[in-house]
Amino acid sequence: MRRYNLFYFIGEALKSLKRNGVMTFASIAVLLSCLLVISGFSLLVLNIDVNLEKLGTLNEIVVFCQPDATEEEIDAVEAAIHKLDNVDTVTHSTKAEQLKQLKEEDPDLYGDITAEENPLSDSFAIKYKDNDKVSTLDYELKQIEGVRKVRNSLDLSNKIEGIKQSIMIVFFWFLAILFVVSIFIIINTIKIAVLNRKKEISIMRYIGATAWFIILPFIFEGIIMGTVAGLASFFIVKFGYSAIVNGAGEDLAMLSFVGFSDISTYVLLGVLAIGILTGVIGSSISLSKYLKD
Template sequence: MKLSTFGFLIGRGLRNLGTHWAMTLACVGSMAVCMTLNTAAQLAEVNVDSMVNYLGSQNETVVYLDPECDDATAAQAGEKISALNGVSNVIYVSKEDVLDTYRDYMEEYASLWDEFENDNPFKANYRVTVSDLTQLSQLSKQMERIPGVVKVTAPMDLTNTFVEIQQTVTKVGAGFVIVLMVVSVITVGSTIRLSVFARRREVEIMKYVGATNALVTLPFVVEGLAIGFIAGGISAGASIGGYAALVNAAGGLGGIWQMLVGSSLVPLKSVWPTILSSSLVSGALVGGLGSMFSIRKHLNV
């Protein structure tokens, strides 16, 4: 295909956008809405993952050591805990540190805590942070089998709740994305089908005189790509603007909501390049697929 012919066909495809401008606007609008909802579902999934990871990092697993174990056994236990795959942080807390912590909490009973100086009832322990909450149960069992460990206290109920929320959002988000992609393809296909129907005689004549399938298809594919690209740009702008407003609003929250939302939302600078590129690429891809599916049956003349 000559370069001039290629340029002519691309121009023809772009001019087709104005042939049925009302349908084109409706298609761009519906696609932009679908893609914006799609992006919102993906952002929700990313932020729920971030929130679960953040909350997981705030909930430590406490590994209590046998009061009778010596310093060497306690040190070896700490090394084995740190070596476990999935453990991100380990902090040793001696019996004296625990006693000092409780003394600070209850200063009015300072004389009572002084009596424990020579007979400390507390156990030395390791405060363990797990990077992946789904591994917490398995890691707790592994830590219980380490020599010198007598008990492991882990926030299992809270962790299971976080993990269930994370898995549910992931599944719902994936289904949402698939449904909206199908709707977008059908929407573009309907617009291109209308354009093809209006020019069906022209397509038939081109085929009769020997035009190749590529020559006939290219203008319609360009039209679909343009629709998808425009819709993707609108969707990206709406998504980035909406997410920026959400991040700013989260900064004004107070109390537990600040801890849960404000401290764990993924920063805008980390997601906007992905939102922009994925919206433009997915929009063009959906538009191109919708065009090819619509024109295919009209090529058999």
């Protein structure tokens, strides 16, 4: 493409976008909504993933003995735990220690409980070596005589994984619908632009303009709309995400959030790519008949 043509195409595209201001605004607004949903869902899924990983890295299983277990029985449980393959470290916590900790945390509620009344159980916090074999370990621990309960984070992790899958499905359909709507509205915007320039296009054809020369300004219109929507969504996501993370950071201190600066390049490239691609697809569809002849 010659340089003077590139300026001409961009100039024509800008003129046309200005001329059809309302449709241009509508197209950019719909595309912007689409991109905001895409980035919003992507960031949500990314953060769920990070927190799921965090859950995974806890790699701790807690085994509780019977409340009335004797010291021998407790030692037997500990010995049985040590024999298992996937066990890395075992930390014993006696029921007396646990009660003491509870009393320190809330003297009003637990202050009156005596050592004889202590309803808690001795427990073993087990760090395991292999994440993939945790279900087997869980099963083996439950088989040990004298074990009352085995607590692990598998259920929570599975639940969150399930929520993530549901979000992905909703995300996918929502995205598909918004994408189709965006393309549709861009097709209409470009069609109106073509209609406005019908006379000009017919003259261009008589003069000997190639199909590409005629349609490129319209493709540039799509590219410009996509770029504007992409940039706008990037800045909205940037400030919106920071505000949410800062706000939620205090209430949800146990969750970790991905820092925006770590992903800003990907977000920018992503929204620009999707925005421009949508613009180009939309304008190409409405101009397909001009490409044929």
